[in-house]
Amino acid sequence: MHYRPRTAILNNLEFDHADIFPDLDAIKKQFHHLVRTIPSEGLIISPASDANINEVLTMGCWTPTTQTSVNGNATWNAVLHQADGSLFSVYFDNVDQGKVDWSLTGEHNVYNALSAIVAANHVGILPSDAITALNQFKNVKRRMEVIAKINDVTLYDDFAHHPTAIQTTLDGLRKQVGKERIVAIVEPRSNTMRLGTHTDTLAQSFSQADLAIIYQPANLNWDLTQLSKQADNIEICTSIDDIITRLQQEAPLGGHFVLMSNGSFGGLYQRLQAALV
Structure with missing residues (x-):
């Protein structure tokens, strides 16, 4: 809640850090505090399928939001061409923006890619340019x-x-x-x-x-x-x-x-x- 971002990606929300938070509701409260700090000209990016994040947003949100999906119908949607997530097309409002063809696998990484494209778009980078960058991306250490x-x-x-x-x-x-x-x-x-x-x-x-x-x-x-x-x-x-x-x-x-x-x-x-x- 102290970051005060203009563009925020809320990728998922689950119970963790049990040594700090007593339960999931306590974490939701902190996410709500974060959401309240994002300005009205900012953007919140989240997966349409995450019920916990959707609940946080219903607690009070005064910032534009947009959602992502995989083989779904969100504003930003990825259509998989390989089941492992290594090749997929990116759509914005059902308009094809290009294909991501990279070495990473897993649906979680597809969501990561979508969120990165949306965040880059919010600061003025074309989705096609973001996709080109992702196609050249080399994974970080300790991630498969x-x-x-x-x-x-x-x-x-x-x-x-x-x-x-x-x-x-x-x-x-x-x-x-x-x-x-x-x-x-x-x-x-x-x-x-x-x-x-x-x-x-x-x-x-x-x-x-x-x-x-x-x-x-x-x-x-x-x-x-x-x-x-x-x-x-x-x-x-x-x-x-x-x-x-x-x-x-x-x-x-x-x-x-x-x-x-x-x-x-x-x-x-x-x-x-x-x-x-």
């Missing part, structure tokens, strides 16, 4: 970054540490690689994950993975074994050594190993590469 290809295994480093981020990232990869094997390896390191706030939703976020290995460090505040009871594809490991041993067993099957953490994962990135050679 390929860190190694060893025999038939591709290793990825990804910053995902929230169930929705995990789910959308794996969904994008699944749509890209088809039936190839996907193994997700997750360190529940964020404060919200460590508190066990997402106990009821975390297991389902691995639905697109053939196997999910979750690290249970000794100082975690809750027992992860309950997750393995919710889904057959989840295994719990209590040490980095155990994770490496398990992945060595999986490596002959090939596929995509996605390491997910907002930290260093106990040196797993470097140690696993050495172990798989």
Whole structure:
């Protein structure tokens, strides 16, 4: 609420930072305060499908708004040509603005691209020029970054540490690689994950993975074994050594190993590469 933007992208709103906010309504209140600071000549950009953001806007909004959608009917809409989101057309009021053809995958990144195009347009950049820039965009580190290809295994480093981020990232990869094997390896390191706030939703976020290995460090505040009871594809490991041993067993099957953490994962990135050679 202290940024005081003229152009604001409200990409999604979910419960997080459980060490700071008691519940989702408390976060909505902060978003409402932010919305109130945006001037009347500004612009608020948000996905039409996010019910929480829509609720915030109904709490009071005195700024023009515009919405985005994927294969929908919002003012700014992306029509997918590849299910993984790597190729799509951009429409404004049903008028084709051009195609984004890039290396990123996942519906969340399509929404990111749309929002960037709309925000750029608000400050005077033509959508066609924004699309040209996106087609030249190279992804940042730790966002499905390929860190190694060893025999038939591709290793990825990804910053995902929230169930929705995990789910959308794996969904994008699944749509890209088809039936190839996907193994997700997750360190529940964020404060919200460590508190066990997402106990009821975390297991389902691995639905697109053939196997999910979750690290249970000794100082975690809750027992992860309950997750393995919710889904057959989840295994719990209590040490980095155990994770490496398990992945060595999986490596002959090939596929995509996605390491997910907002930290260093106990040196797993470097140690696993050495172990798989």
